[in-house]
Amino acid sequence: MNGSAVADFPSTAELVEGIQNADRARMGQAISLVESELPLHRKQAEALLKELGPAAGKSWRIGVTGVPGAGKSSFLEQLGLHITREREEKVAVLAIDPSSPISGGSILGDKTRMNDLARDPRAFIRPSPSGGTFGGVARRSQEIIRICEAAGFQYCFIETVGVGQSEDLVKKLSDVMILLMITGAGDQLQGIKRGIMEVADLVLVNKADGNNTVPAKKTLAELRQSAAMLPLPAHGRPVVSDTCTSLDQRDMPRIWTHLMDHFNSVVASGWLKENRDTQDRYWVRAQLNEWVQDELDHWLENDAEASSLLSSQSSKLPFSRSAELFRRYQRLRGTND
């Protein structure tokens, strides 16, 4: 782009039109726009999302988590193909990766393991960027989901990449969480007792095929015993568990029924709407926190008095220095706005 540091995007109207036609290239540009941290882009992103607003919010959002190698990508490929081919509906898959340096390698793997789905005209796959400490996809997932919804994708799957904090994030983006498990992982059952099941609405013991069919059923039975001792999830519906294989489509109609039963129940109880409102409040605060933090950092680095107080060699205690900085910052906020 003429060597300029600011990448230019098509006009908001062009992006809106492209998204409404589910044009992959335009969707990609719109996602890059909302991921951008430049203030100029933020303004355009705000305008774009406002335009998309009325059409957005109409998909089911489904989080998929599980230890590395549990088969999340393979499962999404099969369930995704079930939706696009059998049901003739549209599917978006996003990967969330808050710890990119560790799991960057699996991103490429994800691409290869969703080969057929990636080529399907009814599917849109957005892998997580492989750099950065808190990937753009994670930071702007809410907005990316809205772009997919405005493009008519009825189902947005969000795959966690890596373990740990990503479950929490994905839970805050999803209406329903699927936990994929595998046999022979005793520590996973320990994990269940410690609370990993608390994030899950549907638990599937994957790879229940060939020689592993019987062990998978045994794992399912153990899992049900453990689950029976756990408190009910917030929506009040007991966790559903089953086995499945992600080698092909054979189990997908059954899994689909589990999912739809869940949606019917949480829509009827009013929980889904309530949960989305709670999630929206969380994301508003998270976004605000991020901007205020950026502003504060900018001030600390660029205001001469602030940076000298920060790096003060004086005998003042850190607590007093922060208190003074905070008073100055408040004064600044009071006079500048």
Ligand SMILES: Nc1nc2c(ncn2[C@@H]2O[C@H](COP(=O)(O)OP(=O)(O)OP(=O)(O)O)[C@@H](O)[C@H]2O)c(=O)[nH]1
């Ligand atoms: N036999 C069998 N193998 C499976 C099944 N699902 C996945 N696999 C295999 O398990 C390996 C890991 O599968 P992935 O789908 O990449 O697992 P993942 O959970 O997405 O892995 P990460 O993204 O790296 O965390 C691959 O070699 C798959 O072919 C299954 O249902 N049955």
Ligand SMILES: [Mg+2]
């Ligand atoms: Mg994967």
